[in-house]
Amino acid sequence: xxxxxxxxxxxxxxxxxxxxxxxxxxxxxxxxxxxxxxxxxxxxxxxxxxxxxxxxxxxxxxxxxxxxxxxxxxxxxxxxxxxxxxxxxxxxxxxxxxxxxxxxxxxxxxxxxxxxxxxxxxxxxxxxxxxxxxxxxxxxxxxxxxxxxxxxxxxxxxxxxxxxxxxxxxxxxxxxxxxxxxxxxxxxxxxxxxxxxxxxxxxxxxxxxxxxxxxxxxxxxxxxxxxxxxxxxxxxxxxxxxxxxxxxxxxxxxxxxxxxxxxxxxxxxxxxxxxxxxxxxxxxxxxxxxxxxxxxxxxxxxxxxxxxxxxxxxxxxxxxxxxxxxxxxxxxxxxxxxxxxxxxxxxxxxxxxxxxxxxxxxxxxxxxxxxxxxxxxxxxxxxxxxxxxxxxxxxxxxxxxxxxxxxxx
Amino acid sequence: xxxxxxxxxxxxxxxxxxxxxxxxxxxxxxxxxxxxxxxxxxxxxxxxxxxxxxxxxxxxxxxxxxxxxxxxxxxxxxxxxxxxxxxxxxxxxxxxxxxxxxxxxxxxxxxxxxxxxxxxxxxxxxxxxxxxxxxxxxxxxxxxxxxxxxxxxxxxxxxxxxxxxxxxxxxxxxxxxxxxxxxxxxxxxxxxxxxxxxxxxxxxxxxxxxxxxxxxxxxxxxxxxxxxxxxxxxxxxxxxxxxxxxxxxxxxxxxxxxxxxxxxxxxxxxxxxxxxxxxxxxxxxxxxxxxxxxxxxxxxxxxxxxxxxxxxxxxxxxxxxxxxxxxxxxxxxxxxxxxxxxxxxxxxxxxxxxxxxxxxxxxxxxxxxxxxxxxxxxxxxxxxxxxxxxxxxxxxxxxxxxxxxxxxx
Numbered sequence: 001x002x003x004x005x006x007x008x009x010x011x012x013x014x015x016x017x018x019x020x021x022x023x024x025x026x027x028x029x030x031x032x033x034x035x036x037x038x039x040x041x042x043x044x045x046x047x048x049x050x051x052x053x054x055x056x057x058x059x060x061x062x063x064x065x066x067x068x069x070x071x072x073x074x075x076x077x078x079x080x081x082x083x084x085x086x087x088x089x090x091x092x093x094x095x096x097x098x099x100x101x102x103x104x105x106x107x108x109x110x111x112x113x114x115x116x117x118x119x120x121x122x123x124x125x126x127x128x129x130x131x132x133x134x135x136x137x138x139x140x141x142x143x144x145x146x147x148x149x150x151x152x153x154x155x156x157x158x159x160x161x162x163x164x165x166x167x168x169x170x171x172x173x174x175x176x177x178x179x180x181x182x183x184x185x186x187x188x189x190x191x192x193x194x195x196x197x198x199x200x201x202x203x204x205x206x207x208x209x210x211x212x213x214x215x216x217x218x219x220x221x222x223x224x225x226x227x228x229x230x231x232x233x234x235x236x237x238x239x240x241x242x243x244x245x246x247x248x249x250x251x252x253x254x255x256x257x258x259x260x261x262x263x264x265x266x267x268x269x270x271x272x273x274x275x276x277x278x279x280x281x282x283x284x285x286x287x288x289x290x291x292x293x294x295x296x297x298x299x300x301x302x303x304x305x306x307x308x309x310x311x312x313x314x315x316x317x318x319x320x321x322x323x324x325x326x327x328x329x330x331x332x333x334x335x336x337x338x339x340x341x342x343x344x345x346x347x348x349x350x351x352x353x354x355x356x357x358x359x360x361x362x363x364x365x366x367x368x369x370x371x372x373x374x375x376x377x378x379x380x381x382x383x384x385x386x387x388x389x390x391x392x393x394x395x396x397x398x399x400x401x402x403x404x405x406x407x408x409x
Numbered sequence: 410x411x412x413x414x415x416x417x418x419x420x421x422x423x424x425x426x427x428x429x430x431x432x433x434x435x436x437x438x439x440x441x442x443x444x445x446x447x448x449x450x451x452x453x454x455x456x457x458x459x460x461x462x463x464x465x466x467x468x469x470x471x472x473x474x475x476x477x478x479x480x481x482x483x484x485x486x487x488x489x490x491x492x493x494x495x496x497x498x499x500x501x502x503x504x505x506x507x508x509x510x511x512x513x514x515x516x517x518x519x520x521x522x523x524x525x526x527x528x529x530x531x532x533x534x535x536x537x538x539x540x541x542x543x544x545x546x547x548x549x550x551x552x553x554x555x556x557x558x559x560x561x562x563x564x565x566x567x568x569x570x571x572x573x574x575x576x577x578x579x580x581x582x583x584x585x586x587x588x589x590x591x592x593x594x595x596x597x598x599x600x601x602x603x604x605x606x607x608x609x610x611x612x613x614x615x616x617x618x619x620x621x622x623x624x625x626x627x628x629x630x631x632x633x634x635x636x637x638x639x640x641x642x643x644x645x646x647x648x649x650x651x652x653x654x655x656x657x658x659x660x661x662x663x664x665x666x667x668x669x670x671x672x673x674x675x676x677x678x679x680x681x682x683x684x685x686x687x688x689x690x691x692x693x694x695x696x697x698x699x700x701x702x703x704x705x706x707x708x709x710x711x712x713x714x715x716x717x718x719x720x721x722x723x724x725x726x727x728x729x730x731x732x733x734x735x736x737x738x739x740x741x742x743x744x745x746x747x748x749x750x751x752x753x754x755x756x757x758x759x760x761x762x763x764x765x766x767x768x769x770x771x772x773x774x775x776x777x778x779x780x781x782x783x784x785x786x787x788x789x790x791x792x793x794x795x796x797x798x799x800x801x802x803x804x805x806x807x808x809x810x811x812x813x814x815x816x817x818x
Contacts, residue, residue: 057742057746058741058750233742319810327532329467333463333466359499401728401805405726
């Protein structure tokens with residue numbers, strides 16, 4: 001059992017009910033550890049759905065399934081199991097997913113293409129067809145409006161704490177609620193939604209609009225975090241809108257001005273969830289926030305930020321509390337984006353180290369003190385344009401090696 | 410002082426003299442450790458030169474210099490200092506390089522644009538103008554035909570062993586010699602020649618032809634290795650041809666059939682040097698060879714191979730002796746190249762694990778035995794084309810973290 005991350009929030013948040021959502025998480029015995037491993041969510045009729053998935057060319061069977069049913073835009077159920085990713089399991093893996101969908105559909109009284117499925121865990125181990133399906137009646141008995149903690153725990157793998165967040169927002173004066181859970185601590189890199197994230201709202205939003213909102217918010221949250229630069233075969237983010245209990249006016253387009261506060265709340269929620277994943281980065285001792293400005297474009301800024309965030313040399317320097325900003329220069333240089341040695345400005349913990357390519361007199365002591373803390377802030381101005389991005393990562397420590405050299409055996 | 414890598418060759422090779430080359434490596438006191446830190450090579454008049462450099466947008470002052478003088482194609486001297494990379498040092502760094510070139514040119518009696526300079530070490534620390542120049546007379550006294558070991562030691566930083574190799578070849582029946590030294594163990598990733606490599610031959614080859622030969626061989630050697638995916642600001646590979654002692658026919662083009670054996674020897678030499686760098690990868694316990702076949706193109710094969718080689722999850726699994734081939738599937742999937750879950754074949758240590766997307770019955774014991782050794786072989790057939798590549802890397806261990814969390818402090 002892994003020790004709780006030192007960056008974990010003090011406690012699991014008190015998530016409210018989201019009208020139209022019932023959820024459960026149980027220990028079905030899928031994991032050898034006997035910990036919770038199966039999540040079921042029941043969604044009210046009329047629930048719309050949006051999804052974002054891994055860009056891996058070797059996506060898991062559940063991802064292939066979700067992509068196939070997503071165009072319908074309707075959801076009545078979500079099934080998530082942890083322990084086995086059902087990835088690289090060939091046609092047998094597809095059959096297992098089909099059996100799960102069929103069983104859940106029967107249980108919830110809906111067509112099987114309204115069932116969303118995700119799996120997380122080891123890759124390449126065959127999954128028996130009934131692996132999940134036979135446990136559904138058991139988990140269904142536990143469905144409840146506020147079983148968020150059980151649900152969040154059921155989707156954990158090497159996570160050391162359960163992750164959730166909620167927000168409220170107003171759409172045209174009417175309050176709606178957003179609640180989400182997420183999991184992930186390794187194989188985390190931005191390439192679409194990272195790892196498993198499920199967000200539920202009682203707002204009433206058409207699937208096509210929901211899809212636009214999700215795509216935009218994922219770009220600013222889960223696609224801006226990285227733990228180790230490795231992209232999972234199973235990354236899945238799903239956003240469900242039940243439409244229950246919301247009396248707001250009908251929404252027809254993503255650009256609707258009544259959605260402004262909802263979008264802001266969704267962004268906040270997603271960044272909250274995404275940074276919780278970074279806070280649980282395998283072996284993480286420090287949360288690192290990297291602000292890039294002055295890049296040629298927003299995309300360039302993100303790439304430069306990720307180049308820094310993914311550099312093992314930068315990450316180990318941070319682990320060692322070493323203000324080795326030369327490695328940041330290196331990482332900017334290798335990003336493949338426009339940069340100029342003589343225009344680069346770097347600050348750490350608010351202390352300006354270089355400006356326009358020249359090292360300034362700065363207090364190394366102040367920076368060392370900043371780096372000794374749990375949160376490290378890096379700001380880089382590339383000096384060639386107006387592109388901005390904020391990226392989150394963690395340090396690379398002995399803990400990462402220990403966890404990953406022994407995970408499967 | 411770091412412990413010698415367990416993957417190091419038993420001894421430093423007995424390099425022969427290369428007519429037209431005299432070399433020296435001394436401890437000039439540039440490094441606090443008092444170890445060797447300054448290399449000088451004197452090249453006979455008429456020596457031609459080819460170069461390959463980092464693609465970093467923040468290249469070091471010496472790299473900027475070498476790029477500037479390379480078009481002339483002539484070389485009479487090489488100066489390399491270790492301890493300070495003279496990177497991100499602004500205009501002052503350029504002035505230091507100029508002073509070094511001027512001093513070396515005076516010493517060797519040649520124009521300053523025939524002096525090649527490289528520096529390796531910490532980034533961002535100002536270098537006084539005379540830092541290197543004032544030590545040149547001292548190192549010049551030690552110039553000798555076979556001081557290869559001193560020279561190889563003088564360019565080391567976190568290297569745990571001195572690296573060199575030699576080959577002989579025939580050009581039109583006449584024997585020529587190639588001898589090279591290299592350094593590097595961290596910040597190693599393929600993006601042009603990786604870290605510092607200097608190869609000398611007594612063949613007589615025009616600079617333009619030499620450049621074509623170097624560019625081609627770097628693609629198959631230094632651009633196929635990675636330790637941590639981090640590209641240095643200082644990567645430099647230089648190939649010098651003195652033309653002394655070689656009585657072979659004049660060479661006019663890179664396609665000359667008389668060059669076939671020379672090219673083969675150069676490739677062998679460069680792969681020998683490049684894999685020595687991987688064998689000295691920071692914290693390396695295992696040398697990993699990754700053969701990719703069946704990719705859409707040779708470039709796609711290289712990218713897939715590097716995606717596997719740079720994956721922290723694959724590298725930590727290898728460190729743990731864990732045949733977690735699911736992580737190889739993940740790395741193939743994230744490479745951004747054409748792949749198909751149902752066509753992928755993976756073997757480790759010659760044992761076929763999957764074929765055409767299906768796990769086969771295989772002896773996990775045999776693979777575990779293979780992975781317990783010092784050399785790990787991975788073969789991946791993507792199954793979508795005919796592209797091939799061979800990539801070398803090392804495992805990611807606690808040693809890497811230890812070395813890099815404490816390097817500068």
